[in-house]
Structure formats: structure tokens, C-alpha cells
Amino acid sequence: MTTGMSRRRFLGLSTAVAAGAAATSLTGCGSSAAGKGEAASAKVKLPSYAPFTKVKPDLAANAKGLSAGFLSYPEELVRSVTRTPGDGSKVTMLTEIWVQPPLSKGSNDHWRQVDKALGVELTAILGTDPGYEEKFPAIVAAGDLPDLMWIPPNQGLQHIAQLLEGKMADLTEYVSGDAVKDYPNLANMTPAHWKTAVVNGRIWGAPSPYPALGQVYGGNPEIWQKADGFSARSTEEFLDKCKEVTGGNVWALEPIYVNAVSVLSQCFGGPNKWARAKDGSVSYHMESEEFLEALNFVVKLKKAGVFYPGDPKMADAYVKMAQGRIGACVYANPAGARKDTRINDPALGAEILIPFDADGHKANAHLHAFGTIGYTAIKKGSEKRVRMLLDVLNYLAAPFGTKEREFLEFGTEGTDFTYDKDGFPQRTKQGKQQVEGLYSGLTTATTAPFVLQPASFPGDEGVQDVRDIYAVEKKLLATAVPNATIGHYSDAYTERFGRMQTESNDLVNDIVAGRRKISEWKPFWQEWGPKGLDRMKEEFRKSLEAAGE
Template sequence: MKRRSLIAAAGAVAAAPALASCSSGGSKTGNVGNAGKDLAPWPTYVPFDGPQPDAPGDDSVGIQPLYLNYPAQLAQAVAEAPGDGSEVTALVVSYEAPPKPLAENSFWQEIDKALNIKLNVIVVPDPEYAQKMTTLMASGGDLPDIVMFTNLNLPRRAEFIQRGCADISDLVGGDAVKQYPGIANIPTYAWQGMGRIGGRIYGVPLERPMPANSMFVNRTRLDEVKAPLDWNHDQYLSAMRDLSTGRRWGTGWYKTLFGGLSGITYHALSAGAPNGWAVQGGAFVHTSTTPQFEQALTVMRELTSAATHYPDSLTASSTDMQNNFYNGTVASLPNGFGALALSNLLKIGDRFQLGLARPYSPQATTWRSTGTFGFATFKKAAPERLKMLLRVVNHLSSPFGTREYELINYGIEGRHFTKENGVVTTTDLYKSENSSILPIRYIGTAPTVLHLPGFAGVARAAHDWEKAVMPKSLANPQTGLQSATQSSKGAQLDQILGDGIAAITFGRKPVSSWKETVAQWKAAGGDQLAEELAKEYQTAS
């Protein structure tokens, strides 16, 4: 793998640096907000006319189409290879072990051939991502051709992108996107979730389903302790206690970037808390200031008091905790809905049946995601170079039901998978050569559908879960909005809340101390952030 010096000195950079100039050569940052700007039009949505699902989706509430069988006939998504034979370097996050070198990796070789480029991937492991991206943004050095950003609230990210990355508004805005059918097939909600910066479009979103961070469960063990599918608060706590025996635990959490705990989301939505923010009379009200959020903290404290949680939750990385879930050490784990993927199901194998936990109260407000996992930005370059890079992303975004999707997601037929009677069966080689280990799925990706080869029961259960919970789901009104305070102080504000969550969860402070945490958050910039978001919200479109 190619690991450039631009990310080698990550430990030397403070958490919120004053950014140096980068590839644009500029030193001044413009206003990243969209209020009062001439807004670039969102790309025209041109959906792919693909195979008919076994059960329909509903875009209005975030229910995905279900495919139990693989399509018998595949379409051709692109007429010719998108690249020009040149080297393309992409920096992406990874949640897996490093890929095998190109010379030993038949999947990588075939991807290079299909794209007609020499693809170099700078793989940044998830635990190192925030620190190394901060280094990259402060380095002032040359950028990779493609830089992938997750949805993490990195300090001054918008200013960096505005200054150092290519404005692609004229290449993809409105009907211009029709030159790239795979990108045009990305739903408008994903573009809105990515958002504009200063009224302009700087990236291509990596679409994800509308369900947000969800509680994945070991359904086999829950059935053993007779936990119902639809449960209440007491039944939930009872099940977690029953599952916590010996060296196995009911609940697994991991520390989020700024000190919080991943489990809080499930309990906040179960209590009926707003999804991030609520708009009341034109004003923005943060979920942390609501009594429902305080109720969620009480549940977190109850779980630790009952010793149902994995004991190293504050030190384990998200990758480590996912492995603990896949091997059965913990019976429940919050994760992004994109974790419902074939590569992860193969890690579970036949150990247990994967499921999704339904909220445990009737007032639940299931939270919708931003509709993205992140987005791909581009180094400033000549128009022809940018168009070539967009063709590469377009190819990698080819939809389900196409030959291109098949290669990207399953590899080479006969080597990485076989097909018979509408079922794709992956080989042992697929476990070490796929689009997660060589993380091209974080450069460009097709809109997701519910199709899990060999795990039709999991796919059907997930569809049933979506039908049960998504009609009452809430979007976050902050999605796609820009704020100077969010960009400059967002990490600091998150840290205040995260520290408060952890202190209460592990008994260092009482639940009543949360009001002090909220007051500190407000004074540090939370109130100012709310005002800026309200102003942006009035002009967003």
C-alpha cells in the first residue's frame, strides 16, 4: 500500500489547528454558510430502471426495496472504461485489515482494468482517521486526487474543502450530472445530506439508507432469554441482565470521537428525543437539552449499574467492538446501518442470527440518517482531469442490477463468487479480496438495496424492521446546513457533551449533573450554533 508522508506526522498536530493554505495556494477562507448565496442546483435525480424487488421500498420514510434473489439479467451501466491509464490516488477510511498488495490481489487488478487507471489507495484505519485527517488538512501539502470524508465533525472541515478542493457545481449541478448516470442515480436526499459549502457543491455523496445509527443484536441469544421482538423498558433491561454471564455481555458500546458513548442514540430515540435538533417556532433546540435525553442517560446508568456492558467500553475502538459483536462476546452493539453488509455477515457466519432492535417505548422517534456515510472530494485540477475522476466515481456508483455493480461488490465470477438459481455464493477468496478490504466503496458507491446473498432471512427481517419503525422516524433539521460555529467549535462542543455522557454513564457524576453540562455547552457556543442554524434553515433549499 502507498502511505504518503502527508499523513505520517499525525501525532504532531493539535486537535483544532489554524489551517495552512493547501493546494489552492490561498490563505483566506470564505464564508462557508449558504444563507444569502446563489445556490448551485442539486444534481437532477435520474433513477435507474432496475430489476423489480420482491418487496417495495418507500423513499418517503426510508424503507428500502428488498431483493431475495439476484437478478437473472444484468444491464451494462457504462459504455467504456472511464480512465485514461493514469495513476489515481485516493485517501479513504478503512474498518478492515490492509488489502493484499496489487501483485497478489486479483480483485484489485480487475478493478484497475475495469477503470483503466492505476489506483493507489491510502488506507487510513478508523481509529487513526480523525488525527490523520487533521494532519492532512493542516499540512499545506499536495492532496491525493480523491479525498474521502466521513460524517465526523472534523474541525474547520468546510473551510478546508472550500479552499483546497475542486468546486464541481458546474460539472454535476442540475442536468449536467446526466453525463454521469451512476452519479445521477444518487437520490437528492444524499446530496442534501452532504450539503453545499458557500452555496457550491464540492463532493459526491456516498449514499446510505435513511435509518441512522441502529442497535444490532444477536437475535439467537435474545431468543434464548425469551426477549420479545417488541419490548418495553423493563423487558429490555431484563434481557441485557440475562445475557451478561461469564465472559459475555448484553451491551457493547465504544467511545466516539469526542468522548461520548455510541449507545446513547438508541436510548435517546427510544425515549422520544429529537434527532439532533428540533425546530420550535423557528428556533433550533438541541436534543441534549430535552428531558427525553436525560431519560436516556438514566437508562445508560442503569445498564452500567447492572454490569451488562462490556467492561472496556471506554477504551475499545469501534473496530474492536464490532469484532466482539461478530464473535458473540457482546449481544448488542450500536452501529451505522451500512454495517448490514455481506462482508460483516460472513464474519458472523452461522454463529447466530443477526437482527435489529426495535425501540422499547411507544413514544420512540427513530432517527433518520443524513442519507450519506460521507462524500468524495477532488483535488483541484484541469477540467478534463476532473471529468475523468468523476467518470471513475460514476463507474464505482453503478447500481444494483448491473455488471459493474457485480464486479465491484462480489468480484470475479468463478474466483470470488458463483451464481446459481438466483443466489450468489461467495468463495473463501472473497473474504480477503473485496470492496471493504480494498475500500473502493468509500470512493463511490451505488444507492443501497436490501440484498444479502446467502442471508435472505436477515434481509427480510431488516425489511420488516424498517416497515415497523421508519414511518415514525425523524430527520435532523441540521442536515446539510453550514455554520461557522459548528466548523470552528463543533468538536469542542461535542467533547463537552461526550465527557458529560461518559461521566454519568459510569457513575462519576449523578444524572442531575447533566443540566450543568448543558449550561456549559450553551455558554461555549451551543446557543450561538443554534442561532446560526436557524438562520441557515430559513434559506436552505
């Protein structure tokens, strides 16, 4: 799965999904779901974590989110699936792809081989980015849902509880606790992954794991070399270094101010999206004092002239960093930062900024807001069919180093891929046409936990990249804090968050640009209390309380 999808927002789906849900009369069958929305995600036993041990990484993973690291491609691949999972029936899947679509099934030998390996006749409905936000509600409105349906993080979709309870299979009894061990590749996922598939106290799908750590600043080491590296021990030192590297045709930071405040709020010990206090109350990170302090600091950076003078939504910041015009950009996660800089310049490996203690605060790092990019739900059916489809998903979640994973990702040796000089598979022209797009959709549906491996990083420094990013992850995880509401549902959130986020982001941009005053920040959040924020916080609080968390 590419980490390049990070900046995409799934929130645009919310209004359309609400319309689709209404069109299929899900609100009628979902009255109980609506009633449970405020106390969603009651106690549920998450699937047991049973790491896949048949392939041993050079650098070990852990349940906290540290990625496994491989310094070479396994010499001998192993099997993770002992039998063909399917029963020969037709299976439809709705998922999303992040690359060029593959050749159609009629012209795609690899697709037909996937059918044979899975033991089903797979019809994959491949949404695109952008485009999925239109395809998803259209399919919901049509009424005849696919057997497998990828759902982006549930907090961004309205009425998702009704959709799940009305049309999809409750998977709790199949995967809760040790039951998941019937599906070993799914058991390889951590509880943090599974929490994103919990709605109203039930488990509704197989997760699509994503790197555990969230946004970071990645810097061009050639630019920061003159300032003794992209690191700091205080806000004063960070500001001084930004001034030092800014000059001529170079600016220290990209002008995406919202990302700057969010990442730098970690230096002030800011919450990760939603926080829970000792008294059980819930708060949103942008209303916190730590976020306000970070906003003040970004205003100071702006006045110092260290931001590139461009659009705060600029799309080519990564390219400008590779060109040596921008010193640092915000990336989805540490591995994504190193990979994306290598893509733009194979000789350029991003240096990751470790959050520093700012103005008397203890810094923290943020785990990824959702932990996954979604989950794939299964349409209601007999126990036999649900278990068969779980077996199919179990195959798709085959880990790195297995024969199943190599086949899904690269196809057949000699036609779809060849091994490079370091022993890693590389797709041929046919592989790019037939395998790449289909694999993108399959891995969006579900996949194994992310691993670090040299072939992910373009250029000749892949082994060092793995070591570097693994070390960065260890440092960040030492102080990482989670989003308190993962696995919990709020109707008010799905209804109102999109507008709240747009308005708050616009206000950040206006304050940093000098068009509005920072004194308007706290009143903005006071005004949003009765407009939906108070409901969000109370619904999340009740859900957390019901879950005994």
C-alpha cells in the same frame, strides 16, 4: 462497504486538518468561505433523483431510505456504463480502506484491469483505519492534492470550506437538478445522500451512501426468548424483561452507556442529533428533555444491575453477545446488527428492538446522522477533466446487479471469484489478495445506495435475513426523523464539537456509574452555551434560514 466501521469516530481528523489547511495557506484564499461559514449551504438545487431501473429488486427501495432487497443474485447482469470513462491520463485518489490492503499495483492483475476499465492510470492512496487521520492532513499540507479526495462528513473537519473553495472543483453546475442525469449511476443517489456533499451552498463531491437508518439495539434471540422476545411496550416492560434475562453469567445489555441513552432516547421521542423548532431555533439532542429522561431511565437500568459489569468502552461486546453473556448491543443500523451477529455465530441473527412509546412520549426512529460516510471531491481543473473524473466516479457508483459492480467488487470469474451454490460471487484466495482491499477503497470513495442481499449475511438464512431487515426498516422509517442540519456548516461545530462530545460522553458515563449526579446534567449544557454551543446553534440556524428550510 462494510457496516462494521460504525463505531469509528471521524472527529479525530479535525485538529490535524486545521493544521494542514494552514500549511497550504488555504485560509488566505478562503476568506470568502470563512465569511460564508455562518450562512453556509444557501439555496442549492440538489441533483434530481432518477433510480436505476435496469435491475429490478424483489423488494423495492424508496427515496425515504428504504433499502432495495434482493432474494437472489440476478441471473443476467446488465451494463450501467456504455463507454470507457477515462481519457488515458494519470489519476490519483485518496481514500480509506477497512480491510487488509491489496497487493501493490505492480503485483496486482486486478488493479491493472481496473485501470483498463476506467480508462485511466489510477494511483490509489489507501489510508487505513486507524491512520487516515494522519494521512489526510499530511497530504493536504504537501500542497499537491490528489485528483480525487475522500472527505469524511464535513462537520467533523475544521476549515473544510476553505479547502474546498481553494483547491477543489465546484460540481454544482455539473450535477445540480437534471444535470446529474449525464451520470446515471450518480443520479441513482437520493437528495439525502447529496446533502452531505453541500458546503456553502455548493455541491462539492460524489457521496458515499450508507444505510439510511441509524443506531439500533440488536438482541440475542436465544437470550430474550425467555422474556417473550426483544420487544417492549413501555419502560416498565423493558426494565422487567432486562431483569428477567439477567442472572448467572448473563446480563441484558452491553455497558456502553452513551449508546444506550442515545438509542433509548428514541423511545422518548428525542431529536436526531440536531433539531429545529417552529421558530427556527436549533438545539442539540443531548440538551433536550427527552435525552435527560432517557438518561434517567438508563440510570434506573444500571441500578437494577442489567448492564454487563465492564468498561463502558469495551471492544468485545459483540463477541460476548455471541457467547451468550450479553443480551443486546447497539449496532450502526439494522442490517449491520444482523450481519455482525451472523459473523460471530452464523446461527445467531440479531432481533432488532423497535422503539416503544415511553412514559407518555411518541417514539421515533433516527435516520443515520450523516446519511453517508462522506463524499469524494475533485481537484480543480478544466471542465473537460472535471467531467472525465465525474465519469470515473459514475462508473464506481455502479449499482448491484450490473457487470461493472460485479467486476469492481469481485474481479474476474475463475481467478478472482467463483459462484457459490446459490449463484452469488465468492472471492478466491487471489480475489482476497488483489480485489478485496482495492474495492474497499473504491467503494469508500463512492458507491451505489446500499441494498439488502442474502450474501451479505453469513450462514444459511440470508433470504430470511433480507426479508426480516426489510420489514424492520419499513417499521423504523414510519417514524424516522432526520438530523435537521445535514448539508449545513458551522465553523463553531468543527472547532468545538470534538471537545464538547468527549466531555458530555464522559459525564454520561460518570452519571450512570454513580460517580456524579444527574443534577449536574443541565448545568453542564448551560456552561457549554458560551463555550461554543450557542455559536453552533446560531450558525446552523442562519445556514438553514439562508437555504429557505
